[in-house]
Amino acid sequence: MLNSTNKVNDLYEFKPFLLNQNRIMGLDLGKKRIGVSISTHSLDGALPLRTISVNKFSKIIDILKSIISEYNIKGIIFGLPKNMDGTEGRSAQSVKDKAEKMCNEINIKYAFWDERLSTVAVERNYVKNEKSRSKKKQVKKDIDNLAAAFILEGAINYIMKSKY
Numbered sequence: 001m002l003n004s005t006n007k008v009n010d011l012y013e014f015k016p017f018l019l020n021q022n023r024i025m026g027l028d029l030g031k032k033r034i035g036v037s038i039s040t041h042s043l044d045g046a047l048p049l050r051t052i053s054v055n056k057f058s059k060i061i062d063i064l065k066s067i068i069s070e071y072n073i074k075g076i077i078f079g080l081p082k083n084m085d086g087t088e089g090r091s092a093q094s095v096k097d098k099a100e101k102m103c104n105e106i107n108i109k110y111a112f113w114d115e116r117l118s119t120v121a122v123e124r125n126y127v128k129n130e131k132s133r134s135k136k137k138q139v140k141k142d143i144d145n146l147a148a149a150f151i152l153e154g155a156i157n158y159i160m161k162s163k164y
Helices: 011-019 057-071 090-106 118-127 133-141 143-161
Strands: 023-029 033-039 046-053 073-080 109-114
Touching: 011 023, 011 073, 011 109, 011 143, 023 057, 023 090, 023 143, 033 057, 033 143, 046 057, 046 143, 057 073, 057 090, 073 090, 073 143, 090 109, 109 143
Parallel strands: 023 073, 073 109
Antiparallel strands: 023 033, 033 046
């Protein structure tokens, strides 16, 4: 059952949060891990925060509630894994179902941002540019929260450039 007070169909509904200096969170939901990012203090970009290993739903909710409280988060942007032709497949539906369940449990507004090629972009920009093996290994370990930051930053830029 969808709680319509939490669902945000339009990213523009997040603009008042940003204009009022409220932070938002970005999540990259994977099968094994969840990348977490938060908007910057200046609200002009995103910072990778952490990666959550997926295990029990209740534990994930507790972690997210803690982050939301600590950083005064007012909304969540989920990366939506669309197909290359822009259609939504099973992965996208899975993310939508998980997002609805999570946000109804947390009681927070949420929306989606197209995440096509976000991990590829992160790998190109971070992994390949690192010279040392140890740094490359660390970036690969952090790929999920870096992808979440990439997703959130794209959404923030889109929201703030809107004329609404």
